[in-house]
């Protein structure tokens with residue numbers, strides 16, 4: 001059903017880059033934030049160290065790759081700058097939902113599959129609302145929920161496991177949809193069938209990090 005293996009009853013969707021075209025917004029905000037701090041930041045740095053992870057972990061992992069080890073206060077300062085920039089970009093540039101993702105969510109809803117959002121973002125609720133995707137989403141595990149429950153972020157599987165729990169299913173009955181290398185690694189670590197969504201030409205890397213299949217767009221599965 002819907003391009004998925006048998007026995008699947010629940011779907012766990014990442015937000016940025018899977019349902020909405022916001023991964024580009026995050027990449028732009030990270031680049032400006034790090035470069036304003038004096039650290040050149042390439043596309044590969046975004047994919048390898050930052051994409052999909054909680055903000056603080058992304059900052060720590062990227063700067064560690066430059067042998068820089070900031071304090072918790074310093075990490076928070078940089079993170080606040082980046083978050084303010086993302087919110088500014090979302091409000092000025094707007095957010096688009098991928099048409100293929102909307103069609104997929106409609107088909108999944110009609111088919112009676114359960115649906116949760118599992119995102120590291122602290123802006124997920126607003127993005128769901130402004131794009132209208134909230135009408136398809138039954139449960140949400142976002143950055144705020146992760147912090148309040150003390151869960152580890154992606155690439156740890158904890159937030160996906162929480163999403164499955166909220167939908168009342170075990171991992172073998174749920175699918176993870178992810179565009180980040182950290183995200184497909186989290187899906188694999190949780191024992192989920194994992195669909196990699198390749199928006200930027202990193203098909204082989206998504207497979208290497210744990211995707212069972214890779215698509216360019218969710219519409220391909222319909």
Ligand SMILES: [Mg+2]
Pocket residue numbers: 014015016017018023052178179180183
């Ligand atoms: Mg993503």
